[in-house]
Amino acid sequence: MIPIVEATGFGVSLAGSSVLRGVHLQVHRGEILSIIGPAGSGKTTFLRCINRLSDLVPGTQVSGTLAVEGRDVFSPGTDVVDLRRRAGMVFAVPNPLPRSIYENIAFGPKLTGIRSRDRLDEIVERTLRASVLWEEVKDRLHTSGTKLSGGQQQRLCLSRTLALDPKVLLLDEPCSGLDPISTAKIEEALQDLKKTLTVVLVTNNVKQAARASDRTAFFLMGEMVEVGETGELFTHPRDKRTNDYISGRFG
Amino acid sequence: MRIPPRAVHVGMLGILWSVTLAAIGTLIWIIGWVLWHGLPSATPHFLTSMPQDSGAEGGILSVIAGTLFIILGAVALATPLGVGTAIYLVEYTRENWVTRVIRYGADCLAGIPSIIFGLFGYVFFVITLGLRWSILSGSLTLALMSLPTIIRTAEVALRSVPQGYREVSYALGATRWQMVLRVVLPGALPGIVTGIVLALGRCMSETAAVIFTAGTVLPDRIPTSPGDSVRTLAVHFYLLATEGTSESQPKAFATAAILVLAILVINVSAYTLMHRFLARYR
Numbered sequence: 001m002i003p004i005v006e007a008t009g010f011g012v013s014l015a016g017s018s019v020l021r022g023v024h025l026q027v028h029r030g031e032i033l034s035i036i037g038p039a040g041s042g043k044t045t046f047l048r049c050i051n052r053l054s055d056l057v058p059g060t061q062v063s064g065t066l067a068v069e070g071r072d073v074f075s076p077g078t079d080v081v082d083l084r085r086r087a088g089m090v091f092a093v094p095n096p097l098p099r100s101i102y103e104n105i106a107f108g109p110k111l112t113g114i115r116s117r118d119r120l121d122e123i124v125e126r127t128l129r130a131s132v133l134w135e136e137v138k139d140r141l142h143t144s145g146t147k148l149s150g151g152q153q154q155r156l157c158l159s160r161t162l163a164l165d166p167k168v169l170l171l172d173e174p175c176s177g178l179d180p181i182s183t184a185k186i187e188e189a190l191q192d193l194k195k196t197l198t199v200v201l202v203t204n205n206v207k208q209a210a211r212a213s214d215r216t217a218f219f220l221m222g223e224m225v226e227v228g229e230t231g232e233l234f235t236h237p238r239d240k241r242t243n244d245y246i247s248g249r250f251g
Numbered sequence: 252m253r254i255p256p257r258a259v260h261v262g263m264l265g266i267l268w269s270v271t272l273a274a275i276g277t278l279i280w281i282i283g284w285v286l287w288h289g290l291p292s293a294t295p296h297f298l299t300s301m302p303q304d305s306g307a308e309g310g311i312l313s314v315i316a317g318t319l320f321i322i323l324g325a326v327a328l329a330t331p332l333g334v335g336t337a338i339y340l341v342e343y344t345r346e347n348w349v350t351r352v353i354r355y356g357a358d359c360l361a362g363i364p365s366i367i368f369g370l371f372g373y374v375f376f377v378i379t380l381g382l383r384w385s386i387l388s389g390s391l392t393l394a395l396m397s398l399p400t401i402i403r404t405a406e407v408a409l410r411s412v413p414q415g416y417r418e419v420s421y422a423l424g425a426t427r428w429q430m431v432l433r434v435v436l437p438g439a440l441p442g443i444v445t446g447i448v449l450a451l452g453r454c455m456s457e458t459a460a461v462i463f464t465a466g467t468v469l470p471d472r473i474p475t476s477p478g479d480s481v482r483t484l485a486v487h488f489y490l491l492a493t494e495g496t497s498e499s500q501p502k503a504f505a506t507a508a509i510l511v512l513a514i515l516v517i518n519v520s521a522y523t524l525m526h527r528f529l530a531r532y533r
Contacts, residue, residue: 053422058345085424095415097434107433108423164424 002070004029004168004198005050005087009064012045014057019045022064023224025217027168032194034201034209034230037219038250043202044092046219047170049073050200051087052080069167085112088166092173094153096145096160101128101137104145104156108164127159130193132185151182158189168198176204187212206246210234218242282511289508292501298509301471306491307499311506316473317386317481318513321465322454324390324477325397330447332394333401337443340402341409342431354406361399368396369463377464384466387477392464393457397450404449408442409435441525448521452514458485484510 003026012020020042027033035043045054052073054060066073068087085108096104105124114120124141128134133155137148145156154174161169175183190199190212203209209216210230217227218239225239237243244250300310336357340350372392382388412435420430436443466480467490474481482490484506491503 051422053418056418056421081424081426084422089422091415091418091422093415095419097416097419098438107420111423111425111429111433160423 001029003027004069005200006067006070007046007064008066010046010049010066011063012042012049012054013061013063015059018222020222025224025227027198027200029198030194031214032190032199032201032212033215033217033227034203034213035217035219036203036206036209036245038245039204040221041219042222043219044172047089047172047200047202050168050170051084051089052078053084053089055080085164086167087170088161088164088168089170089172090154090157090161090174092176094150094157094177096148096153096156098144098146100142101145101148101156102141105160105163108160123163124159127162128156130162131155131158131189133159149182151178151185154178154182155186155189158186162193166197168200169193171199171201171203173202173204175208183208206248218245220245285504285507285511289504289506289511292505293508297502297505302469303471305495305499306469306487306502307495311484311487311502311509313470313473314482314484314487314506315509317465317470317479318455318483318485320386320474320477321389321393321461321481321483322451324386325393325454326447326451328390328394329397329401329450333398333446334405334443336398336402337405337409338431338436340406342427342435357399357402360395361403364459365396365457366459366463368392369460371395372460372464383478384464384468384480385478386465386474386481389461389465389481389483390477392460393454396457396460397454400450400453401443401446404446405439405443408439408446411442412438437529440529444521444525448518451517451521455483455514455517456485456510457483458489461486484513 005025005027007023007025010020010023010025011018023046035046037043048054049062049066050068050073054062062074068083072078073083097107099107102120102124105127106120109120109123114123125134125138128137133152136152137156145153148156154177158174175186178186187208190201193199199213201209201213213230215227216230216233218225218233218237218241220241225241226233226237228238233242234246237246297310298315299312301313302311303309336353340353344350369392372388372395376382376388376391377384382391416434416438417430420434425433461483465483465486467482467486468480469482469487470479488503488506488510491499491506495503
């Protein structure tokens with residue numbers, strides 16, 4: 001079976017200086033893969049290449065190949081809009097748009113031309129349930145999304161991304177600004193979502209990677225040091241640098 | 252000797268208060284003075300009847316209508332151009348020499364005295380294009396004059412929309428145009444409307460550019476075509492005040508009062524409408 005995301009000798013340079021080099025990484029269907037590493041290791045850059053948000057940064061150049069569902073992400077013929085629906089992203093900072101909870105979630109589906117109130121109602125309820133937020137907001141769907149607490153906002157953003165019906169979910173440090181309870185709720189949601197989609201979770205929190213993911217990749221200074229089963233990587237890291245990082249010697 | 256911080260605080264507060272008071276006081280004084288002299292003559296009859304005897308008798312109905320047509324025409328022409336330019340500058344291109352030329356051009360346009368616009372409008376629209384003294388010539392000239400205001404305020408408003416909203420829109424599968432239309436423009440609307448209202452106010456109070464392009468003829472009926480020549484409120488006031496007899500002075504002040512009130516009404520209603528729109532959108 002083709003991996004859902006596959007990087008082969010993938011590298012990125014920004015305005016001439018290399019930020020990511022020679023990454024070989026496969027993400028399998030139905031798994032949660034976390035990417036850990038200190039700041040500046042290139043993990044967010046890698047994530048933002050998967051859905052071509054890297055386009056927004058002028059001077060970005062890529063080498064090697066990166067494919068989603070077997071299709072080259074950076075080939076000239078790529079339908080970027082379609083790619084971003086297949087690879088949905090949640091950002092580090094909760095960023096609901098300044099509109100109601102309902103309209104935040106309906107934003108993506110409406111772009112694709114879904115207008116039917118019943119369809120939208122169904123999508124809103126299903127995705128809010130999936131991100132464990134429905135019970136908290138079902139009576140105020142038409143109040144502003146920006147009025148929610150940080151943890152609720154982030155789960156709203158997760159719902160909004162799920163409303164695109166993505167194949168792979170790209171999470172960029174989704175819990176970095178959240179309290180432990182909100183974090184637990186998001187991790188709970190991820191375990192359920194895994195049944196139907198694939199998750200790439202970039203995180204600064206080594207413990208979160210150990211708790212929530214099936215496999216873990218360790219990035220350091222623009223290189224992927226190693227990747228393996230999460231249990232294996234945390235108990236018997238093959239590389240000394242991995243061991244140093246997960247045991248808290250730096251980072 | 253050291254001044255105690257408490258005294259500095261009180262002193263500064265006093266100075267800032269008086270400066271603010273002076274600014275607001277001047278505004279209230281001017282508006283109050285105009286209204287005080289003008290309102291007694293600004294009767295309902297004055298508003299709803301046609302001028303007679305060069306404005307010394309009768310009302311200003313045709314002048315009000317002419318003013319409305321000209322300024323609405325000007326803003327209707329300048330808004331799509333100005334906002335379109337701003338969208339291009341902010342969303343569709345990176346900083347390069349073209350954007351610098353556009354921005355520099357807009358700034359130069361803003362610095363040109365209005366009488367030069369009047370002269371240009373006269374030579375180009377009135378004579379060369381043969382549009383004569385008309386609402387159309389006036390609107391076109393005022394549109395050129397309003398462009399810099401609308402471009403620059405719209406540009407600032409668009410730039411003030413958080414970059415995160417753009418990223419989110421893209422990440423949710425929006426095309427660039429969908430992003431602009433559904434996320435950036437609604438977010439920038441308050442600033443854009445402010446620019447348009449500012450432009451409306453400037454157009455309304457403009458005299459030099461209008462005398463040359465829309466004419467000074469005092470019509471005795473409501474204009475029915477863009478080709479009709481009109482006299483605007485500001486021009487009417489100017490002519491009554493400078494050329495009228497002492498009998499026409501009350502009419503001049505009444506015209507000024509209506510002009511001031513109209514600008515206030517436009518400001519207030521534009522903001523009310525906008526907030527109603529935003530409340531529904533959010």
